Amino acid sequence: MARLLLFNKPYGVLSQFTDRGSPTLRSTLSDFIAVKGVYPAGRLDRDSEGLLLLCDDGQLQARIADPRFKLSKTYLVQVEGDPQEPALERLRQGVELNDGMTRPADVARIDEPELWPRDPPIRRRLSIPDNWLKITLREGRNRQVRRMTAAVGLPTLRLVRWSIGDWTVANIAPGQFEEIAV
Template sequence: MLIRFNKPYGVLSQFTPEGRWRGLKDHIDLPGVYVAGRLDADSEGLLLLTDDGQLQAQIADPRFKMEKTYLVQVEGVAHENALAQMAQGVMLKDGMTRPARARAVAPPAVWDRVPPIRVRLNKPTCWLEMVIREGRNRQVRRMTAAVGLPTLRLIRTAIGPYILGELPVGSWAEAP
């Protein structure tokens, strides 16, 4: 069994809550399923869960280099130079990232985040679509910051062939 879950902001990629963050048990009541990969509490979107250990490893293990696609709202305007830097790889404290596919996109029709992102009237924002093949800790956020575009909102829309689609926030469905 493979479950797609549209993880809301403020929910951990684990069943038990911790500190101010809620756990998956508030949304998913299925015994024997485990998270395949992680998504930070302050990130939203597609999280996969499975009862198949081999599939879990294939999805989560960086050796398989499964693509992950994100919609990223950043502070600032994404100029070609910033997009080109991400396409070549970005130097982070833990080394050079693999090249990412990054492009500016029109603001997507997505659910309202609770709580909403901070808005600064004198700073424009824009949306990017980013595709990475690694899974370093907070990698997309660190990459956008490194090119001068701090992330305000991060929504994962796909992991390999598995897509979020129209799944409502906080809901889950069995993957086809």
Template structure:
């Protein structure tokens, strides 16, 4: 039995529990002992962050080998065109190599809380939103992908990781789920005994 916490990480909060520089951390929002993030979200990104007390579950969620799809809502500078969407869907080559094809589509602005501070409409008078699903997790990958096709990301919200959804959690809110999962070592010891 594992405890899984689904947290809506706010903007400008670190995906860790301590910081020597006094920035906001997960400890400001979640007071659960012995839990660790399964993956991370950048300081300037928002949305779903999963935390658990189960190291095996962290591995199954976060390790690239398991290819958990991650869904993001990105507010872009400008309104993305069909050519840029097609490039995201085919996969693009970044400075650390080609990306896998992504699922990408335009969406209406999602129903989410206003970011503090908000995007400045004088600096960015025209914006548009896309939903992007990727199955890899390189450093700042979504931001680099949208910038590569000519539409830099202004706001980034992770909406889902695998089957877990952000849902109606407001920034800073969390909910807990109890997972009844088989132990990952059980199958290995049976295989060894059968040899």
């Protein structure tokens, strides 16, 4: 039976166990997870937060990370600006990025979610509103959500991966993990 860890990755933590090539020491998974033999199934950028799955089974790891399996990934995204329907519709239809057209995404405006405070906090600008979106993708390009929202004029301020498939970070505190058998 495979082991699967559901880790709530805090902001500023690398999605790897060691930090190679940096002159300054950055926080890594080894600062939070002392479980041997598990490896990240996919990545989550250093400046993003939320669900990162780690497992000890290569086939499961590939099934989670490989876009061919179209495992949905849902993000709660704080954007700068006031999202209007034409911008949201562009995200739903797919956006042209420098590496090609994205697949269509499920996108909805949402009320500000009840999340843990981010450290450091998001900058607030009195003259520019911010809003929240729930975006579900079925592919996983590098910094895709950030690039998509920027392409429609809504820069991302905070990005929290809430779920991958049926697995969620709900009820897991930042820096903590839950282990399940699959």
